[in-house]
Amino acid sequence: MDGGGGTLSEIYQSARKLLLRTRDGLERLERLEYSTSAGMDTELTFAVKKDITQIQSLCVEMDRLWRSIAGKAQRDLWKRKVEQIAEEAESLRESLDKYNLRNQKRTREANERAELLGRANGESAHILRIFDEEAQAMQSVRNSSRELENANALGEAILSSIHGQRERLKSAQRKALDVLNTVGISTSVLRLIERRHRVDQWIKYAGMILTVIFLFAFVLWRR
Template sequence: MEGAGGNLSELYSSSKRLSMKVRDALERLERLEFTSTSSSSLSSSTAAVAGSSDDQATSIRRDINQIQSLCADMDRLWRSIASKPQRDLWKRKVEQVSEEAESFRTSLDKYQSRRQKRMQEAQERAELLGRANGDSHVLRIFDEEAQAMESVRRSSRLLEDSFATGVAILSKYSEQRDHLKRAQRKALDVLNTLGLSNSLLRLIERRNRVDKWIKYAGMVLTIVVIFIFWRWTR
């Protein structure tokens, strides 16, 4: 059993050294990832960094596999220890190293997944930029259509404002007509009371008809101006 304990100690020491090596390598890999992500240009140095990352990732995965292999050997050995306290102690140590190795593997898988995603996005951006020159006329068409739509919206707003102004003018004409009618009735009552001649009354009536035609002509002219402005802004 002492031989088993001795072998366990050696294997455990080897696994801990490898764990420290893998941890340091993962930290360097993450720093390298941050450096390559911060660079926006695709240069030869960036390509060299990517190649170095691949080499380091391969080396890290190889060390993780070795740690897990050592854990399998240690797991077989601690079961053969006769003393239960020693057996429990080594069980916890082996489980700790095994969990640490699994954590390293998860971190490495996440790193490679992120790197694969970045490479795919970079390739898609390159393809889009490559098609940009060929699709520039489509972008120009979209821009012209957007400008035309904006012009139509402006014309529509101007037409609505003009229509509202015309309605307000016609409303004022209607109010003035009512005022004139009331004034006419009052004047006729006064004239009848004073006994003025029928010729003067006819003159007033003719003047009222002339004012009415002037009012109607003004309404028609307003509508024609609004229609011409609407046709001009289309």
């Protein structure tokens, strides 16, 4: 019952020790699973996996050795022992695989939460930036409206002033005509005065038009 790595009994004892160590390591992993140390157990996971692989290798060696036993009773006994070791090793491997799957799921969910949180923060910043731009646009519209009102008030004041000057000119013209008629000024002088009056009117209208053009140009420039 000798093998390349020792007798069947020696290999069996080595496999039992590895089973105990593997079971203890797996229990430690499961205790760490939901503790603050979760995610820091990569080295322990690797050690447990390595022990399971070694146990399965020992089972292959023991399976070869028990078949060479001459007595049927001893052969059947060792067969059951080796199968029991192999079944326990397989059960530990399945438990480790389940642990790894849960660990991968937690890692994936944590990454997804972090991604969603980062995306939500980015969208909030984008919305705040939109609100700020809209507020600036509204303030600009209010400023333009206020400037337009001021320009309109200025134009009305100018037109009112021109209208007052026109009335004063008419009054002065009537007084001058009265004085000229009184002193007997000739008709040619009166026609000259009338032509001058028409020129003054053209100048007045031209001034009003230029004023209106200036106001519209000012408003368009401020916008």
